[in-house]
Amino acid sequence: MTASVAINVRMKSTGDMSIGELAERFGLATHVLRHWETMDLLSPARDRAGARYYASTDLERVALILMGKEAGFSLTELRALLATGNPMDQRDVLRRHVTELENRITQAQTAKALVEHALDCPDTFATCPHARERIAAKIPPAPSAKH
Secondary structure (H helix, E strand, O other), X not given: OOOOOOOOOOOOOOOOEEHHHHHHHHOOOHHHHHHHHHOOOOOOEEOOOOOEEEOHHHHHHHHHHHHHHHOXXXXXXXXXXXXXXXXXXXXXXXXXXXXXXXXHHHHHHHHHHHHHHHHHOOOOOOOOHHHHHHHHHXXXXXXXXXX
């Protein structure tokens, strides 16, 4: 009886992950990690065959990218924030983003109030004074006549 032994030889340290392993851990597609690499958000190491592998520090980096996306930052903004190694160093970017978030929150609250009014209004859409007022406010003025 002949025994066969398979040996998996990888030139990486214990704890390092392949792109597939990292993607699976975060529930992402591998193409997302590749795209983040092209955006200079990730810099995986490469083995002799050119395969990407990720260290435990890359886990934190991916978590930071995902947190930034949840906060509404674009990948370009995230690249700028993460370029220094400490996003807290980018106070101007963070302040601008807070202002943008406040504007979006105001818009969302206005939209929510409008929908809630529609749900509670006893009038039809055509006769509801609130709806008519909102519609009229959205109509731009007629262009002025040229003489």
